[in-house]
Structure formats: structure tokens, C-alpha cells
Amino acid sequence: MYKAIIIGGSAGSFQVVARILNALNSDFPVPVLLILHRLKHVRSGFVEALSIKSSIPVREPDDKDYIRPGFAWLAPSNYHLFVELGNRFALSTEPQVNHSRPSIDLSFFSAAKAYRQDLAGIILSGANRDGAGGLKMVGDMGGTTIVQDPNECQVPVMPLESMKITKVQHVYNTEQIIRFFKKIQGNAQI
Amino acid sequence: MEREVSDSDFRLFVKTVRQYSKYDFSDYSDKSLKRMVGKVIADKKTDINRLVRDISNYSDYLESIINKVTVNTTELFRDPSVWKFLRKKVLPGLKTWSTINIWHAGCSTGQEVYSMLILLNEAGLFDRARVIATDINSEVLKVARSGKYRYRFNKGYLENFDLVVGRSRDKSTGAANVPYSRYLDVDEERDIISIKPFLLEKPVFKKHDLVAGEVSYPGKFDLIICRNVVIYFNHSLQNRIFEMFCNNLHPGGILVIGSHETIASPVSDRFIRTGHAYKKPGIF
Numbered sequence: 288m289y290k291a292i293i294i295g296g297s298a299g300s301f302q303v304v305a306r307i308l309n310a311l312n313s314d315f316p317v318p319v320l321l322i323l324h325r326l327k328h329v330r331s332g333f334v335e336a337l338s339i340k341s342s343i344p345v346r347e348p349d350d351k352d353y354i355r356p357g358f359a360w361l362a363p364s365n366y367h368l369f370v371e372l373g374n375r376f377a378l379s380t381e382p383q384v385n386h387s388r389p390s391i392d393l394s395f396f397s398a399a400k401a402y403r404q405d406l407a408g409i410i411l412s413g414a415n416r417d418g419a420g421g422l423k424m425v426g427d428m429g430g431t432t433i434v435q436d437p438n439e440c441q442v443p444v445m446p447l448e449s450m451k452i453t454k455v456q457h458v459y460n461t462e463q464i465i466r467f468f469k470k471i472q473g474n475a476q477i
Numbered sequence: 478m479e480r481e482v483s484d485s486d487f488r489l490f491v492k493t494v495r496q497y498s499k500y501d502f503s504d505y506s507d508k509s510l511k512r513m514v515g516k517v518i519a520d521k522k523t524d525i526n527r528l529v530r531d532i533s534n535y536s537d538y539l540e541s542i543i544n545k546v547t548v549n550t551t552e553l554f555r556d557p558s559v560w561k562f563l564r565k566k567v568l569p570g571l572k573t574w575s576t577i578n579i580w581h582a583g584c585s586t587g588q589e590v591y592s593m594l595i596l597l598n599e600a601g602l603f604d605r606a607r608v609i610a611t612d613i614n615s616e617v618l619k620v621a622r623s624g625k626y627r628y629r630f631n632k633g634y635l636e637n638f639d640l641v642v643g644r645s646r647d648k649s650t651g652a653a654n655v656p657y658s659r660y661l662d663v664d665e666e667r668d669i670i671s672i673k674p675f676l677l678e679k680p681v682f683k684k685h686d687l688v689a690g691e692v693s694y695p696g697k698f699d700l701i702i703c704r705n706v707v708i709y710f711n712h713s714l715q716n717r718i719f720e721m722f723c724n725n726l727h728p729g730g731i732l733v734i735g736s737h738e739t740i741a742s743p744v745s746d747r748f749i750r751t752g753h754a755y756k757k758p759g760i761f
Binding site for chain 1: 481506507508509512513548549550551555556705707708709711712715735736737738739741
């Protein structure tokens with residue numbers, strides 16, 4: 288049973304994330320962490336736009352919030368998001384990493400260390416290298432690694448970079464990613 | 478890329494720093510600091526054993542390492558909506574006060590100190606303000622005092638200025654917009670944004686470690702601004718700091734924290750929250 292699922296995405300990932308969140312049951316049993324690159328000042332509309340499609344509430348965590356299931360936790364723009372000891376989030380305004388804040392790598396590193404084999408990491412469409420190192424770490428710590436099928440991605444660079452540096456366990460299109468979530472939902476009900 | 482140090486190396490670093498200086502990182506939130514320590518070790522091409530040996534032998538080396546691991550970024554009018562809120566909802570309430578005592582706690586390179594001074598000037602409160610701005614990091618304070626920032630990397634400052642101040646009617650001239658040139662000089666060639674001298678003269682920048690407690694100041698504060706600083710502390714240290722802020726505010730004084738920070742109970746009971754501002758209840 289997973290303790291968290293963490294998703295990293297950039298250009299071309301919004302629709303995919305929206306479809307995944309839309310397909311979940313409202314009692315989805317595992318916290319979903321969303322680390323998405325977005326424009327710094329387009330802040331307000333993003334949560335609302337995702338919420339409209341999502342079956343579970345989308346929240347930007349405050350610093351030291353508990354990481355609870357039942358929510359999609361979206362990394363606030365212009366902050367890095369970490370998973371801390373004690374199952375809490377921590378935010379930081381350290382300099383950008385790979386021109387990104389939030390940095391997908393940093394969030395994936397901290398989640399991988401906190402949850403180890405109980406984490407699934409998913410890298411979606413995107414135009415840069417952020418997230419590749421993070422996904423590798425998820426795999427190295429015993430977690431499940433998934434990338435969106437590059438053939439389906441609007442911008443395939445992020446999944447391809449991930450596949451270059453680590454042996455990704457699953458290459459899924461959006462439908463298959465949704466099936467992965469449904470299976471978690473189903474397992475929880477047994 | 479991933480440079481976080483191990484738990485045991487991190488504990489050794491914290492212990493050594495505590496032993497050989499007045500700094501105590503024991504109650505810091507570990508994620509960021511672990512990464513920063515890892516980064517220092519990589520940048521200096523050293524290892525944890527040499528690092529702790531050197532910081533225990535040379536106090537100025539220790540100080541330089543502290544400056545490296547406590548650097549964080551800030552912007553002019555970071556989160557424009559917060560500054561709009563301060564301008565419209567908080568500053569009008571200060572107009573009846575003869576002096577406005579302001580503490581920027583953890584001011585880093587000073588951008589928010591100058592943001593506040595710009596708002597105070599627009600509100601006609603500049604002359605009444607007394608401003609102290611503190612940080613643990615002596616290097617960022619040098620930048621803060623200089624009021625000079627890179628231009629190309631920080632073009633967003635001007636956009637933020639427009640969102641918060643620029644797009645409103647200029648009270649002094651009646652013009653439709655407030656020009657940023659009143660407060661900032663932009664030198665594109667030399668890649669510098671400079672804060673105007675009359676703003677630079679106002680704040681007293683001072684080295685101070687929040688973890689060590691109160692800052693020395695004659696009297697209490699009317700406004701404490703501490704944004705995106707306590708995110709580096711663990712939950713219990715956060716509570717202690719918020720409590721200390723409350724004790725250092727006048728009744729009716731206001732604490733402003735980061736847009737993704739919250740004050741947890743029971744300390745939150747000592748404030749009345751409106752938007753991004755936490756007010757210490759007044760006497761009446």
C-alpha cells in the first residue's frame with residue numbers, strides 16, 4: 288500500500304493531471320502530491336482550474352501542514368516543497384534549482400527518502416530535465432517509477448530524460464496511469 | 478545534484494556549530510539545511526570531517542559557513558496580492574499613530590524592507606516610521622544596505638511594483654500612474670536596480686539571530702514583518718518565535734507572515750487574523 292503518490296509535470300501536463308484527478312473517487316486513500324511548473328504570477332486561477340476537474344479537493348499546503356490523504360497537494364508557486372519528518376510538508380524559498388521553483392527533483396528526493404518503497408513517482412509531459420534525478424531517487428529507494436508515454440506527451444523531454452538516467456518501471460499513457468490509480472483505490476477497499 | 482548530507486553528518490555539523498558558536502540549528506527544519514550543508518561540502522570540495530574540524534578551529538570560517546547555509550531569496554513586493562492587502566487594509570489603520578515602529582525579522586537582502594518603505598511613503602507615513610531590519614546572515618545584510626540588485630534576473634520587481642503601486646493614481650502629481658523612478662534607478666547597461674538614497678537612509682540593518690530571542694530595541698513594535706523565515710524552523714520553534722513576536726508588539730500591533738505560513742494553536746489564540754495580518758488585540 289502506497290503512502291503517497293508524487294507527480295511531476297511541466298509544459299503539456301495540466302490536462303493529464305486534470306484527467307487523472309477527475310477519474311479518482313472522492314475517497315481516494317492516498318495523498319497525491321503535485322509538483323508542477325507554472326508561471327510565477329498566475330497563481331490564483333490554477334488551483335481553481337484544477338479543482339473544477341478534480342474529484343478530491345486541490346490544496347496548496349501551508350508550511351508544516353500534515354500530509355493527509357483525501358487531497359491533491361499542489362506545490363505553491365515560487366516555493367520548493369519538501370516532505371519532512373513527522374509526515375509534514377515544509378516549504379522553502381531557496382534559490383531556483385534548474386531554473387525551477389518548485390523544483391520537481393527536490394520534492395521527489397525528499398518524498399523518496401521519507402516514503403521509500405511506499406511511494407510511486409510519476410513524471411509527465413514537460414520541456415526540461417527537472418524530475419529525472421528525482422524519479423531515479425524514487426526507484427533507488429525502492430519506490431515505483433512511472434513516466435507518461437513520450438509518444439503521448441505534448442512535450443516528451445521530461446519522460447525521456449528520466450528514461451535516460453534510470454530504468455523506469457512503467458511507461459504508461461494517461462489511460463494506463465488512471466488504471467494505476469484505480470487499482471490503488473480497489474486494493475484499499477479489499 | 479542531490480547533495481543532502483546524511484542524518485548523522487548533519488547532527489555532527491549542528492553539534493559542532495552549537496559548541497563553537499552562539500548559533501543553534503537544532504530546531505531548524507532539517508530538509509533545507511541538510512541540502513545547504515551538502516552544497517557547501519560539494520562547493521568547497523571538502524568532506525564533513527574536514528568541515529567540522531575547520532569550523533571548530535577558525536571562527537571566521539564558521540561565520541562564513543553560516544552565511545552560506547542561511548541564504549534565501551526574496552523579491553521586491555514578493556506576492557503582490559499581500560502587499561496590496563497591506564497597502565489597502567493595514568496601512569490606513571496606522572495613520573493615527575505618531576510613530577510607527579517596524580521590525581523586519583529575517584530581512585535577507587532587504588527587498589521587503591524597501592517594499593514597505595515605498596508603501597509608507599505613498600501613504601504619507603514615511604517620516605513617522607522607525608525601521609529596524611535584522612538577519613542572521615552578515616553577507617545578505619551588506620546587500621540589503623547597498624540596496625543594489627541585479628536587473629536582468631529581477632525584471633519581475635518592476636512588474637510587481639506596477640501591480641502594487643504603479644497602477645494607482647499619483648497623489649502628489651495627480652497623474653494616472655506612479656512611476657517606479659520615484660523609488661528605483663534602473664541601469665540596464667550595468668545590470669543594476671538601485672534603491673533611491675532617501676529610502677536607503679531609513680532602515681537600521683542589524684545582525685540578529687531570531688533563535689536567540691528578542692532584538693534589542695527601545696520599546697515595542699507596531700508592525701513586525703517576518704515572511705518566509707520561520708519555514709526553516711521546526712514546528713515548536715515556530716511557535717516560540719510567534720509567541721516572542723506577540724510579546725514584542727504593542728496592543729493593536731500587527732504581525733505579517735508569509736502567504737503559506739500559519740500560526741498554530743495555542744499561539745494563534747493571541748492574535749486576531751485578517752487575511753495575511755495577525756493583529757494583537759488592543760486595549761479597548
